[in-house]
Amino acid sequence: MKKCCLAVDIGASSGRLIASYLKNGQLKLNEIHRFENKIVRKDDQFCWELDRLFLEIKKGIKKCQGKGLKPESIGIDTWAVDFILLDDNEKPLTNSVAYRDSRTDGMMDEVFKIIMKERLYLETGIQFQKFNTIYQLYSIKQNNPEILDKAASFLMIPDYFNYLLTGKKANEYTNATSTQLVNAFTKKWDDEILDQLGIKKEIFQEIHNPKTVLGTLKEDLVEEFGFDMKVILPATHDTGSAVISVPELDETIYISSGTWSLIGVENYFPICITKALDYNFTNEGGIDYRYRFLKNIMGLWMIQEVKRNYQDQYSFAELVDLARQVQEFTSTVNVDDPRFLKPENMIEEIQRYCQETNQAIPTTPGEVAKCVYDSLVCSYQQAINQIEEIFERKFEKINVIGGGCQNEMLNQLIADTTKKVVYAGPIEATAIGNIVSQLMAVGEIEDINEARTIVKHSFEVKKFSPSIITA
Numbered sequence: 486m487k488k489c490c491l492a493v494d495i496g497a498s499s500g501r502l503i504a505s506y507l508k509n510g511q512l513k514l515n516e517i518h519r520f521e522n523k524i525v526r527k528d529d530q531f532c533w534e535l536d537r538l539f540l541e542i543k544k545g546i547k548k549c550q551g552k553g554l555k556p557e558s559i560g561i562d563t564w565a566v567d568f569i570l571l572d573d574n575e576k577p578l579t580n581s582v583a584y585r586d587s588r589t590d591g592m593m594d595e596v597f598k599i600i601m602k603e604r605l606y607l608e609t610g611i612q613f614q615k616f617n618t619i620y621q622l623y624s625i626k627q628n629n630p631e632i633l634d635k636a637a638s639f640l641m642i643p644d645y646f647n648y649l650l651t652g653k654k655a656n657e658y659t660n661a662t663s664t665q666l667v668n669a670f671t672k673k674w675d676d677e678i679l680d681q682l683g684i685k686k687e688i689f690q691e692i693h694n695p696k697t698v699l700g701t702l703k704e705d706l707v708e709e710f711g712f713d714m715k716v717i718l719p720a721t722h723d724t725g726s727a728v729i730s731v732p733e734l735d736e737t738i739y740i741s742s743g744t745w746s747l748i749g750v751e752n753y754f755p756i757c758i759t760k761a762l763d764y765n766f767t768n769e770g771g772i773d774y775r776y777r778f779l780k781n782i783m784g785l786w787m788i789q790e791v792k793r794n795y796q797d798q799y800s801f802a803e804l805v806d807l808a809r810q811v812q813e814f815t816s817t818v819n820v821d822d823p824r825f826l827k828p829e830n831m832i833e834e835i836q837r838y839c840q841e842t843n844q845a846i847p848t849t850p851g852e853v854a855k856c857v858y859d860s861l862v863c864s865y866q867q868a869i870n871q872i873e874e875i876f877e878r879k880f881e882k883i884n885v886i887g888g889g890c891q892n893e894m895l896n897q898l899i900a901d902t903t904k905k906v907v908y909a910g911p912i913e914a915t916a917i918g919n920i921v922s923q924l925m926a927v928g929e930i931e932d933i934n935e936a937r938t939i940v941k942h943s944f945e946v947k948k949f950s951p952s953i954i955t956a
């Protein structure tokens with residue numbers, strides 16, 4: 486049996502369990518299990534299927550032995566902001582409502598009536614997104630206060646899975662910061678904000694940092710799997726894990742490209758200046774108290790929905806090919822318009838936008854896909870301009886990581902539009918960040934610098950140079 490560690494990485498569109506070990510200074514990856522993730526309609530709300538996701542995690546763990554692998558530790562990361570409230574008997578009090586649900590409509594303004602927007606930003610450094618945990622909790626407070634009264638514990642999604650594995654309740658730092666309820670300077674739950682909103686503090690757990698060994702498996706699970714292992718906290722926010730494995734951050738802007746496009750830089754301190762607030766940049770907490778100064782761009786969610794609206798007739802690769810074949814179609818949409826957050830039909834929403842703005846309406850799958858890719862790149866360019874303005878300097882390179890970096894047409898388009906060299910990879914950046922955090926926790930990797938060097942030597946990164954346009 487080969488000793489390994491196991492990363493569970495669940496994004497909004499898919500989850501995977503990847504086993505990994507170090508061999509001659511290189512990380513070896515072995516994908517054990519992959520499954521779909523999606524939002525479903527339940528009791529008139531958009532929800533996640535947490536029970537099914539936990540079963541998938543267990544299924545993946547059980548597959549290890551058959552593949553000759555003996556996991557010594559496991560780490561879980563997922564998308565951010567969503568949570569579960571448990572009652573006194575440790576039972577969930579609500580459906581696992583997804584951040585795209587409309588329960589937060591209007592909630593930002595309700596919160597701003599109590600706490601000034603500027604103050605919220607100064608204290609937390611977190612961008613304003615209508616679906617942040619703070620607005621989700623405030624919506625429960627306003628509409629179903631009895632639920633908050635009954636709540637005994639607040640766990641974010643990876644915290645909840647960790648609780649199911651170990652029986653231990655903890656909130657992990659990187660994901661906790663995405664709530665907009667953690668003070669960017671003390672790195673603790675911001676009691677003043679909680680008091681002002683009337684959300685009881687007792688439900689929150691102690692905040693633990695990535696690289697903490699949370700515990701081992703519960704006895705019944707040891708029996709079910711036939712082995713025990715350590716449960717280690719990686720950066721449980723998927724974007725936090727992804728950024729750990731950007732091979733080189735010198736002069737580089739990263740784009741973590743999946744359901745969302747997260748574009749930004751790594752910092753050693755939060756930047757809460759007015760310009761960052763105006764441009765709505767966030768300062769999410771990272772490993773070793775580094776900060777991800779970044780901006781959420783609507784991302785490949787739009788193409789995921791387009792694909793779904795075409796009844797999955799085309800694969801992602803086929804949509805890219807169809808877009809590539811289109812010539813002279815230049816309509817673009819503002820991808821960051823909230824209308825694209827959860828429209829009934831993404832294709833029709835894009836078409837309506839083009840009609841309202843007097844542009845040509847995309848009709849073929851290739852035109853729709855081209856419109857999405859071109860529009861995303863417009864938004865990337867704008868965010869890059871804003872970052873360079875805030876930092877008062879130019880960045881030379883862009884590193885695209887995550888599933889979206891497989892889109893070579895998009896990589897080239899980013900290079901051509903921004904006139905910067907684009908590096909693409911690693912694809913499984915998030916799982917890799919999760920794995921190296923576990924290896925740092927057990928002392929097999931010394932620190933993040935060594936982790937990044939190992940990533941650099943282990944995975945292929947493709948280079949896309951801006952095309953030279955000759956007259």
Ligand code: ADP
Nearest residue numbers: 496497498499743744785801802887888889892
């Ligand atoms: P998340 O973690 O948010 O679920 P991923 O990092 O898994 O997202 O990235 C998923 C995205 O990667 C898809 O929405 C798709 O646009 C893109 N993608 C996946 N495979 C390909 C491919 N073969 N060609 C182009 N794009 C791809």
Ligand code: LRH
Nearest residue numbers: 564565566723724745781
């Ligand atoms: C990406 C991500 C992102 C959050 C969003 C909710 O998967 O975690 O960093 O803003 O999902």
